Amino acid sequence: MSVQDETPLVKIRNLHFSRGNKVIFDGVDMDIPRRKVTAIMGPSGTGKTTLLKLIGGQLRPEQGTVEVDGEDIHSLNTKALYKLRMRMGMLFQSGALLTDISVFENVAYPLREHTDLSSSMLRKLVLMKLEAVGLRGARDMMPSELSGGMARRVALARAIALDPMMIMYDEPFTGQDPISMGVLVKLIRSLNDAAHISSIVVSHDVQETLEIADQVFVISNGKVVESGSPNELAVSKLDWTQQFVKGLPDGPVPFHYPADDLNEDLLNS
Amino acid sequence: MRVIMDYFVNLGRKVIAALEKTGRGHMLFVKMVAGFDEILRRPSLLIRQLFYIGVLSVLLISLSGFFVGMVLGLQGFYTLSQFGAEASLGVMVAASLVRELGPVVTALLFAGRAGSALTAEIGLMKATEQLSGLEMMAVNPVRRVLTPRMFGGIVSMPLLAAMFSMFGVLGGWFVGVGLLGVDDGTYWSQMQGKIDLHEDIYNGVIKSVVFGVVCTWIALFEGFDSTPTSEGLSRATTRTVVHSAFAILGLDFILTAMMFGE
Ligand SMILES: Nc1ncnc2c1ncn2[C@@H]1O[C@H](COP(=O)(O)OP(=O)(O)OP(=O)(O)O)[C@@H](O)[C@H]1O
Numbered sequence: 109m110s111v112q113d114e115t116p117l118v119k120i121r122n123l124h125f126s127r128g129n130k131v132i133f134d135g136v137d138m139d140i141p142r143r144k145v146t147a148i149m150g151p152s153g154t155g156k157t158t159l160l161k162l163i164g165g166q167l168r169p170e171q172g173t174v175e176v177d178g179e180d181i182h183s184l185n186t187k188a189l190y191k192l193r194m195r196m197g198m199l200f201q202s203g204a205l206l207t208d209i210s211v212f213e214n215v216a217y218p219l220r221e222h223t224d225l226s227s228s229m230l231r232k233l234v235l236m237k238l239e240a241v242g243l244r245g246a247r248d249m250m251p252s253e254l255s256g257g258m259a260r261r262v263a264l265a266r267a268i269a270l271d272p273m274m275i276m277y278d279e280p281f282t283g284q285d286p287i288s289m290g291v292l293v294k295l296i297r298s299l300n301d302a303a304h305i306s307s308i309v310v311s312h313d314v315q316e317t318l319e320i321a322d323q324v325f326v327i328s329n330g331k332v333v334e335s336g337s338p339n340e341l342a343v344s345k346l347d348w349t350q351q352f353v354k355g356l357p358d359g360p361v362p363f364h365y366p367a368d369d370l371n372e373d374l375l376n377s
Numbered sequence: 378m379r380v381i382m383d384y385f386v387n388l389g390r391k392v393i394a395a396l397e398k399t400g401r402g403h404m405l406f407v408k409m410v411a412g413f414d415e416i417l418r419r420p421s422l423l424i425r426q427l428f429y430i431g432v433l434s435v436l437l438i439s440l441s442g443f444f445v446g447m448v449l450g451l452q453g454f455y456t457l458s459q460f461g462a463e464a465s466l467g468v469m470v471a472a473s474l475v476r477e478l479g480p481v482v483t484a485l486l487f488a489g490r491a492g493s494a495l496t497a498e499i500g501l502m503k504a505t506e507q508l509s510g511l512e513m514m515a516v517n518p519v520r521r522v523l524t525p526r527m528f529g530g531i532v533s534m535p536l537l538a539a540m541f542s543m544f545g546v547l548g549g550w551f552v553g554v555g556l557l558g559v560d561d562g563t564y565w566s567q568m569q570g571k572i573d574l575h576e577d578i579y580n581g582v583i584k585s586v587v588f589g590v591v592c593t594w595i596a597l598f599e600g601f602d603s604t605p606t607s608e609g610l611s612r613a614t615t616r617t618v619v620h621s622a623f624a625i626l627g628l629d630f631i632l633t634a635m636m637f638g639e
């Protein structure tokens with residue numbers, strides 16, 4: 109392996125980002141390794157989706173840098189950014205399929221856009237990608253006819269269409285039944301190990317995520333609170349991590365969004 | 378004191394927000410127009426939009442044109458016959474349509490039909506992350522999604538306005554000649570003699586091109602800039618129709634003053 113291969117795939121330094129007055133990231137440092145499944149976990153609303161959008165160059169940080177494959181994504185010009193994005197797949201929380209074209213056309217879209225494949229090659233490739241997610245039979249359906257879980261799997265087929273170097277999965281497990289969940293976990297693993305597509309999985313499904321991750325970052329309140337292998341996290345000394353991993357209702361992580369005292373709030377009406 | 382301060386602070390915020398929005402609107406316009414080469418490379422994108430924006434509006438526009446023409450025929454006949462000038466009915470109907478009613482009413486109907494649909498479509502594509510999805514597939518959503526719609530609107534509007542005027546003239550003829558007994562030959566020959574290609578027709582076309590640009594721009598920008606919720610989307614759609622109507626009527630006055638002012 110060359111030296112290049114050992115540099116992190118994504119290198120985040122001193123990342124600051126806020127929405128209005130709400131600080132989402134307050135100095136995050138992260139090294140996401142190549143050829144591994146990296147999980148980013150944290151409670152709902154901590155900014156996991158936001159982090160993926162920052163990595164994909166869709167949002168700009170206020171401070172700090174994000175390097176993807178050695179390139180500072182926020183200083184690239186449009187052309188270079190789009191070129192880099194062709195090597196990054198992203199699976200959106202909602203699927204984000206184009207609703208006016210069929211499943212087949214959705215998966216074919218990036219191929220038609222960025223390659224000159226003959227139509228028979230294109231067809232073969234699309235059917236193979238659909239086969240990989242178990243939805244070859246659904247090729248003629250429209251996105252509106254799919255369930256949420258199916259839509260996500262079609263979106264995965266689309267994300268791997270261009271054989272990217274990495275895929276960012278935003279909540280891949282929500283809305284999947286136990287069987288397709290198992291298939292999906294295996295699929296992410298095999299895409300990662302066999303096809304050498306590095307994976308970044310963002311999730312709050314603790315069990316499934318710990319099962320497939322090689323490396324885990326836990327974020328909360330705009331910071332990385334802990335990182336390490338799943339085993340290290342399982343025996344973590346931090347109350348915070350214990351609470352999150354075990355799903356306990358009480359602990360340092362409040363269930364409630366910050367608010368005034370309940371009694372005062374009710375009396376003030 | 379406090380109240381007054383708050384008032385000014387709020388006012389200032391609103392002004393800044395409005396200015397920012399205007400700025401975003403102009404930036405988007407430049408980007409949409411700069412994406413023109415995308416259409417040259419993929420004409421099918423434009424053709425599809427011409428169908429959705431233009432062809433699907435044809436029935437609405439031609440029927441409305443016919444009715445407006447019939448009303449013009451009636452009103453015109455009543456007024457003109459008081460001076461014994463029924464013979465000029467054809468000119469009156471055609472001039473009103475080509476100069477004013479054709480471009481203006483077509484644009485108002487266009488904003489209600491095609492404009493609101495464009496806003497809803499783009500807003501929904503944003504809310505369902507389809508635009509983000511395109512970006513992550515290294516496809517520029519402005520060039521791919523907005524530019525063809527922009528030019529589809531610009532091309533459709535003058536054609537629709539011409540159609541409106543044509544059906545209006547027929548409507549006026551139907552009432553004037555068919556029902557009220559104006560002479561068929563005079564209706565057409567007076568129209569042919571008095572309607573000026575430059576003064577009337579070109580100016581009408583210029584108006585409808587301007588309205589086409591403005592209406593489509595407003596519709597696309599409102600969709601693109603909408604808050605991605607159902608409430609945000611419904612507000613954006615309403616704004617499209619209201620702002621378009623104001624823009625059309627205001628611009629119509631300015632353009633008319635410039636064209637026929639001297
Ligand atoms: N467009 C936006 N405008 C303003 N605030 C936003 C916007 N999008 C997200 N936020 C805020 O940013 C924070 C992080 O959002 P994000 O979607 O990244 O959370 P998340 O960790 O992905 O949550 P979940 O697990 O529920 O998907 C949230 O508190 C949300 O209120």
Ligand SMILES: [Mg+2]
Pocket residue numbers: 156157158201278
């Ligand atoms: Mg999220």
